[in-house]
Amino acid sequence: MVQKTVTEIPANPLMGDLRKRKRKLRVAAYCRVSTEEEEQQNSFEVQVAYYTDKITHHEGWQLAGIFADDGISGVSTKKRDQFNKMIELCRKKKIDLILTKSISRFARNTLDCIKHVRILKSWGIPVIFEKENIDTSNMNSEMILTCLSSFAQAESESISGNVTKGIRMGYRQGRFSFRYKNFLGYRKGPDGEPKIVPEEAKIIRLIAQNYLNGDSLRTIKETLESMGVPTATGNQNWSTEAIQRILQNEKYMGDVLLQKTYTADFIEGKVKKNNGELPQYYIKDNHPAIIPREMFYQIQEEIARRKSKKPANAKKAKTNRGRFTSKYALSERLVCGNCGCYFRRVTWSIHGRKQIVWRCINRLECGPKACKDSPSLKEDELYSAILKAIRSLVQGHQEEMAATLQEALIHCIGRENAAINPLVIENRLHELDKDLDRLLTMDGSEIVDLRIKQISDEMLQLRQMKKRAELDAQQDMGRENKAKEIMAFISAEYLDLTEYSDTLVYRVIERVTVLSKEEIRIRFVGGFEITQPLH
Structure with a gap:
């Protein structure tokens, strides 16, 4: 080998x-x-x-x-x-x-x-x-x-921690950076403060007014696109989400809410909505308003009302709590006097001839057993009766309407005086905060711990009371503004009503109750009511 x-x-x-x-x-x-x-x-x-x-x-x-x-x-x-x-x-x-x-x-x-x-x-x-x-x-x-x-x-x-700390210290003192980029309505003025852009402000006001007039987000989107109005980024196509953000942005009434979002992890860099994890800072009257404060509160009430109309389950959307629709003003206002459900617009076909009527949703979907006596109302007769009622209001009931509105305003003022003043609550919270700081420096004992718990509970209750008081004040301000608006409307000498208008119904009517086939009861904004025959 x-x-x-x-x-x-x-x-x-x-x-x-x-x-x-x-x-x-x-x-x-x-x-x-x-x-x-x-x-x-x-x-x-x-x-x-x-x-x-x-x-x-x-x-x-x-x-x-x-x-x-x-x-x-x-x-x-x-x-x-x-x-x-x-x-x-x-x-x-x-x-x-x-x-x-x-x-x-x-x-x-x-x-x-x-x-x-x-x-x-x-x-x-x-x-x-x-x-x-x-x-x-x-x-x-x-x-x-x-x-x-x-x-x-x-x-x-x-x-990152030092920068974040510096930003939050600035928030406490009311210092922040106003983001003008991709923000419609404002630009940086010569003094460094936000300045209104008149052309863009008109668009913001148009969106706000159309929403209060009953237009849906989609309808407003189509209106803006048909007018050729560009978005804040210069895009010709609007989204309903962008319009919703405009309607809910407190900056348009001159205020600023700081720390709406935060970055939980600086490495991930994911921005999260602040749901109470960190303190927020609210600055009132920080800059000139595009939308009046009262109007902004009305918009928030309308947003909440429309959201409440959405059913929790689509299968349960058969009755009066159906999804909001902006197509017809009466879909939100015409109520059955028998069962309390809303009416729905229905097209009948009789011998090849179409006829539009309004029917109780409960009777339509559940049959006569659910609502036996509700009538079918012809749309033209219904519209005519509502128009006559509004004319009657303008021409002959100004004094009665004014008295009703004055009573509503007095009620609002009375509630405001009866409610706990937010300033009083704030002073009490300041006192309790001092007591709490003092107790926390003391040696722990059962008595000290009990007192700390009592103070904490009282502070929580006071904060809730303050929030309720502020909400009541906002709602009363909205009601007062509506009352003043309807008073200005009924006293307008140039007002000439010739035909039914959904926009007009949105502005002046709260509810129309169907009493029978012969008459309806109309409740106007402010509480004044008129019973109107249908024929």
Whole structure:
């Protein structure tokens, strides 16, 4: 048998990759600045110029690209487009080496940093961190990199905490940054304060008035689009969500609510709605209002009323608590005097001839057993009777209507005086807060603990009372405004009623009760009622 011969060939790292020896290394650099301040802009420009010069003048290197994210946080790689583009080119083997200033420039998240370094290392692409003098191609352990990247993350966490603390301290003092971008109605004035943009303010007022006139969000959307009105972002297509946000934004009545949202985890960066996890700060009369305060409160009441119309279960939407509709004003106002359900508009076809009538929903869907005596009302007769009632109100019942409205206003004022003054509650809360601070510094005992619990319970009750009192005041203000509006309406000498109008019904009528086939009872805004024959 022939004896085997084994010859050892010594290792030669220089022969490891002949292709790399034959061509220049394709070197890329990654730069990042975290804010868009002017000073950091200069730093950004300096970094780009530095790496361009260094790579192009280094023997054996060729520039594979300068990747720079300007004004982007390093906590996460999700929004760093240039960083992700660089990683993708590495995956395609178009980059051989990456240079970066420091670990904190590469990533402030320890897991992200280690993950991407490992991925690049598996592709044979080292990263050189200049400040820390780390070359990942020569590292036998990730311990140093892990520790240093953890320090970078801790530094970022500290900065984030300090910035957040500074913002919240500003909130307490009423200082905040008004966001004009993509916000319709205001621009920054010469004095730095919000200034109304007249053309955009007209759109806001149109949206508010149309909503109170009974238009649905979809109808308002179609109106704005037909008028060619652009959104805050310049888009010609409106969304119902954008209109809803406008109607609910307190800034349009001149107030500001701060800390509506918060960032729970600075690494994830997810914004959450503040449902009481953090304190909020409300600034009243911060800037000029586009929508009057009374009108804004009316809008909030109307939003709540429409939401209450939506059934909890679609299968149970057969009765008077059906989904809100803005198509016909009477769908929300015409009520059966027999069972209390709303009426619905129905089209009958009799011998090929169509006739529109209004029928009790309860009788329509559950039959005569559910509502035996409710009549079917012809739409033209119903509209005519309502129109006659409004004319009668304008022409002959101003004094009676005025007396009823005056009584309603006196009731509102009486309630306001009877209610606990929010200022009194606030003073009591301040006193209890001082007592609580004093007790918390004392040594714990059963008596002290009991008193702390009593104070806490009383403070909770007072806060609830204050909230109820403020809500009652807002509602009374809305009622008073409605009463004044209807008084101005019925006293208008130029008013000429010639035909039925859904918009008019929305403004002046609260409810129409069907008493029988011969008559209806109409309740106007403010409480004044008229019984009107249908024929």
